Amino acid sequence: MAKIQANRIPVRSQDPAERVKNFEEVSYGYNTEEAVLEAARCIQCKNPRCVAGCPVSIQIPQFIKAIVEGNMESAATIIAADSSLPAVCGRVCPQEVQCEGACIMGIKHEPISIGKLERYVADWAKENQFSTSEKVPSNGKKVAVVGSGPAGLACATDLARAGCDVTVFEALHKPGGVLVYGIPEFRLPKEDVVEYEIGQLQKMGVTIETNVVVGRTVTVDQLFEEGFHAVFIGSGAGLPKFLNIPGENLNGVVSANEFLTRSNLMAAYDPESETPIYVGRKVVVVGGGNVAMDAARTALRLGAEVVVAYRRTEKEMPARIEEVHHAKEEGVVFQLLTNPTAVLGNERGWVTGLQCVQMELGEPDESGRRRPVEIPDSTFDISCDVVIIALGTDSNPLIGRTTPGLEMNRYNGIVADENGVTSREGVFAGGDVVTGAATVILAMGAGRKAAKSILEFLKIGIL
Amino acid sequence: MYDILKKRFLAPDICLMEVLAPRIASSAKPGQFLIVRVSEVGERIPLTICDYNPLAGSVTIVTQQVGASSRRICALEEGDAFVDFAGPLGVPSAFIHEEDEALKQKKYLFIAGGLGTAPVYPQVKYLHEKGAHVEVIIGAKTKDLVIMEEEMRQVAKEVYVCTDDGSYGFKGLVTEKMKELLDAGHTYDQAVAIGPMIMMKFVTLSAKEYDLPLTVSLNTLMVDGTGMCGACRVTVGGQTKFACVDGPEFDAYQVNFDEAMRRQGMYKTQEADADHKCRIGLKNG
Ligand SMILES: Cc1cc2nc3c(=O)[nH]c(=O)nc-3n(C[C@H](O)[C@H](O)[C@H](O)COP(=O)(O)OP(=O)(O)OC[C@H]3O[C@@H](n4cnc5c(N)ncnc54)[C@H](O)[C@@H]3O)c2cc1C
Ligand SMILES: Cc1cc2nc3c(=O)[nH]c(=O)nc-3n(C[C@H](O)[C@H](O)[C@H](O)COP(=O)(O)OP(=O)(O)OC[C@H]3O[C@@H](n4cnc5c(N)ncnc54)[C@H](O)[C@@H]3O)c2cc1C
Ligand code: SF4
Ligand code: SF4
Ligand code: FES
Numbered sequence: 046m047a048k049i050q051a052n053r054i055p056v057r058s059q060d061p062a063e064r065v066k067n068f069e070e071v072s073y074g075y076n077t078e079e080a081v082l083e084a085a086r087c088i089q090c091k092n093p094r095c096v097a098g099c100p101v102s103i104q105i106p107q108f109i110k111a112i113v114e115g116n117m118e119s120a121a122t123i124i125a126a127d128s129s130l131p132a133v134c135g136r137v138c139p140q141e142v143q144c145e146g147a148c149i150m151g152i153k154h155e156p157i158s159i160g161k162l163e164r165y166v167a168d169w170a171k172e173n174q175f176s177t178s179e180k181v182p183s184n185g186k187k188v189a190v191v192g193s194g195p196a197g198l199a200c201a202t203d204l205a206r207a208g209c210d211v212t213v214f215e216a217l218h219k220p221g222g223v224l225v226y227g228i229p230e231f232r233l234p235k236e237d238v239v240e241y242e243i244g245q246l247q248k249m250g251v252t253i254e255t256n257v258v259v260g261r262t263v264t265v266d267q268l269f270e271e272g273f274h275a276v277f278i279g280s281g282a283g284l285p286k287f288l289n290i291p292g293e294n295l296n297g298v299v300s301a302n303e304f305l306t307r308s309n310l311m312a313a314y315d316p317e318s319e320t321p322i323y324v325g326r327k328v329v330v331v332g333g334g335n336v337a338m339d340a341a342r343t344a345l346r347l348g349a350e351v352v353v354a355y356r357r358t359e360k361e362m363p364a365r366i367e368e369v370h371h372a373k374e375e376g377v378v379f380q381l382l383t384n385p386t387a388v389l390g391n392e393r394g395w396v397t398g399l400q401c402v403q404m405e406l407g408e409p410d411e412s413g414r415r416r417p418v419e420i421p422d423s424t425f426d427i428s429c430d431v432v433i434i435a436l437g438t439d440s441n442p443l444i445g446r447t448t449p450g451l452e453m454n455r456y457n458g459i460v461a462d463e464n465g466v467t468s469r470e471g472v473f474a475g476g477d478v479v480t481g482a483a484t485v486i487l488a489m490g491a492g493r494k495a496a497k498s499i500l501e502f503l504k505i506g507i508l
Numbered sequence: 509m510y511d512i513l514k515k516r517f518l519a520p521d522i523c524l525m526e527v528l529a530p531r532i533a534s535s536a537k538p539g540q541f542l543i544v545r546v547s548e549v550g551e552r553i554p555l556t557i558c559d560y561n562p563l564a565g566s567v568t569i570v571t572q573q574v575g576a577s578s579r580r581i582c583a584l585e586e587g588d589a590f591v592d593f594a595g596p597l598g599v600p601s602a603f604i605h606e607e608d609e610a611l612k613q614k615k616y617l618f619i620a621g622g623l624g625t626a627p628v629y630p631q632v633k634y635l636h637e638k639g640a641h642v643e644v645i646i647g648a649k650t651k652d653l654v655i656m657e658e659e660m661r662q663v664a665k666e667v668y669v670c671t672d673d674g675s676y677g678f679k680g681l682v683t684e685k686m687k688e689l690l691d692a693g694h695t696y697d698q699a700v701a702i703g704p705m706i707m708m709k710f711v712t713l714s715a716k717e718y719d720l721p722l723t724v725s726l727n728t729l730m731v732d733g734t735g736m737c738g739a740c741r742v743t744v745g746g747q748t749k750f751a752c753v754d755g756p757e758f759d760a761y762q763v764n765f766d767e768a769m770r771r772q773g774m775y776k777t778q779e780a781d782a783d784h785k786c787r788i789g790l791k792n793g
Contacts, residue, residue: 216734218545218552218592226736256594258734261540262531283736287748294743294767296774303737311551311731319551319577320731321775394770441735443753 084112098147135164184208194222196279196476199492282477292388297396301435325430332435333362465495510593530565542595556627570626621703647682709765
């Protein structure tokens with residue numbers, strides 16, 4: 046056996062000093078030569094731990110082998126069997142806790158860059174117009190998919206592959222869910238990646254109806270009356286949480302969802318767009334997840350100085366390691382063990398600062414993370430003119446409330462089993478609306494499992 | 509695309525449009541709004557549903573030109589189309605849950621300020637069809653700005669027009685007319701005020717003196733209109749509510765109007781800049 050290459054082939058990325066001035070993608074990804082070299086590092090485990098670490102069990106060693114052999118079509122086909130959004134997952138999966146976190150190479154050396162390889166294959170397929178999606182003959186069954194995030198898109202893909210006549214209903218004016226309104230352009234290019242993937246879906250005959258708010262424009266019951274045989278709900282967890290501290294409604298306090306929606310969905314960073322965005326001179330972002338990193342790095346690009354205030358330490362931060370690393374490189378300042386207690390404002394009602402207390406780590410809580418506790422008399426102020434709240438989201442109760450017989454949990458999420466089956470016959474659900482805010486790949490996996498259940502419910506043989 | 513079937517100006521800066529949007533036309537209820545976009549780079553603009561015709565599949569909106577986006581809406585002509593038209597959004601007016609028999613016994617007073625006349629119309633029409641007794645106060649700066657008076661007379665028992673300058677009807681503010689009616693012994697089970705935030709605030713203060721139950725419809729800033737961003741948040745009864753999904757109608761006595769008015773001005777500096785495209789937000793603070 047050839048000598049093991051301990052270290053990863055580094056991935057090229059835009060220079061931090063340059064990229065803070067633009068919204069272009071930060072990571073360039075591998076070229077063919079780099080991809081083949083990186084792929085060659087994989088020792089092709091008989092019992093691959095990486096596959097167990099991937100929520101949708103992509104046949105990782107097999108597709109990596111195909112890359113080494115230069116057979117990209119085969120690599121793309123292998124990935125497509127388990128994932129319908131590889132260009133997205135390759136870019137945004139928290140690989141360090143999934144496939145790459147489990148990779149055997151990671152024990153002594155650096156794990157294989159599985160995500161970057163997956164992205165390479167997906168980008169190759171797009172450039173070479175190698176498509177695994179085509180229209181199949183109809184089986185005569187109509188299925189409605191509510192929400193066009195990763196859960197809905199993945200569910201629609203599998204249903205269309207089985208010949209169902211699928212219509213996706215989306216409340217906003219653009220399909221993609223968080224992929225278009227939340228995750229910024231510099232991490233996930235909208236036109237090249239998201240719109241392309243959605244285009245593939247439309248090629249398979251899936252209809253996408255935007256501007257339809259299910260529960261308002263049309264109810265789930267009315268969808269059945271319109272002739273749909275089954276309904277999948279993948280409406281996500283879009284309702285932003287606030288801190289409920291004094292001053293939170295001052296001018297200059299926004300949720301990360303508002304800030305990112307203005308910037309991404311409404312393209313406020315683009316001078317052509319008519320949507321305003323207010324970034325001020327100094328921004329404090331409250332939170333430590335991907336959403337906080339995205340908001341911070343967007344504010345930076347819009348010209349502000351940015352501080353991230355997080356109540357635990359870096360080790361507990363839920364954001365992907367790569368994002369934290371990129372944020373630091375770009376100049377985001379991290380103020381850790383910091384918990385906001387009030388937003389301060391001037392007499393005109395505009396933000397002037399954030400009052401915080403210093404925390405320390407105490408005993409572990411249910412999640413196993415050490416609970417932050419307040420240090421007495423440690424109050425201090427951070428001056429700023431904008432505060433972005435990135436504390437996570439709950440589900441929007443609209444669909445649950447307008448669909449009789451659909452059981453909901455106390456977070457307004459929909460109750461569904463691991464196969465996406467809900468309390469209402471013919472209604473299936475998956476993704477963030479069931480689990481609470483999670484990840485793209487988990488939502489996608491849930492969409493696919495639900496598609497399988499729907500096909501069983503409709504008594505259609507699975508391909 | 510959502511075709512504009514009809515368009516006419518009701519006043520120099522206020523235009524009415526009928527738009528083809530069959531799904532909304534068949535699901536709309538009084539009190540609800542929708543969100544439109546004029547172009548692929550346009551803002552999402554909330555507008556009240558002012559009428560709806562399920563048979564024709566059409567929805568009526570009335571827009572007042574106040575800034576860049578509303579000007580673009582009013583510049584569209586019959587035969588043009590909106591790229592996006594989403595709704596109905598928001599919670600319908602509370603009275604749609606009341607039994608017809610109960611509504612027949614009820615007396616309503618609507619207080620419409622300026623453009624607010626348009627959103628009041630579908631509510632008055634609904635109540636009229638259910639047999640309720642409805643009176644309407646319409647207020648405007650001057651005679652030219654009084655809109656939809658004729659339509660309103662078709663569905664309301666009484667219509668009182670007030671103008672600030674006395675060029676038509678009662679000379680004075682809607683609050684003065686309202687007090688006059690109440691002082692003269694008129695009684696109402698419920699009042700509803702829709703108009704500029706400042707007018708709703710003063711109607712609330714006046715109505716309080718008479719213990720008149722009052723509902724207002726809040727026209728906050730909005731982005732998505734589906735509960736996803738929190739731009740529309742208002743304090744109602746000491747709690748934060750999202751006007752787009754919890755409202756837009758609220759019990760007037762619970763609303764923090766001063767905060768709501770301040771929040772409406774959040775993007776003012778930027779909007780003022782909108783026309784010379786200096787708006788990436790770099791140095792606006
Ligand atoms: C800023 C941000 C950054 C993130 N970064 C990452 C990351 O790096 N890696 C990662 O794995 N995950 C990340 N996530 C999480 C991930 O994006 C979500 O877990 C995932 O998108 C959930 O998919 P979903 O399909 O369940 O819901 P969503 O993506 O939320 O899509 C739901 C869709 O349903 C629509 N909808 C809602 N209600 C209705 C209705 N009544 N009628 C019609 N349509 C409706 C919504 O408009 C939306 O388009 C991030 C999330 C955010 C907000
Ligand atoms: C639920 C709801 C229903 C509405 N119904 C209607 C309607 O039926 N017809 C109609 O013409 N308008 C209605 N509005 C208001 C309308 O959405 C705003 O006037 C519009 O967004 C202004 O956009 P603009 O770009 O033209 O003006 P901007 O350039 O954004 O603003 C111009 C001026 O108007 C003020 N302004 C901005 N937004 C609002 C607002 N929401 N309310 C009051 N003042 C504002 C600004 O502070 C500024 O002074 C409604 C708003 C809501 C939330
Ligand atoms: S889908 Fe995500 S977890 Fe699975 S192999 Fe790809 S990057 Fe890893
Ligand atoms: S665990 Fe790592 S080395 Fe083993 S097959 Fe998976 S990627 Fe290759
Ligand atoms: S407008 Fe975004 S939550 Fe109400």
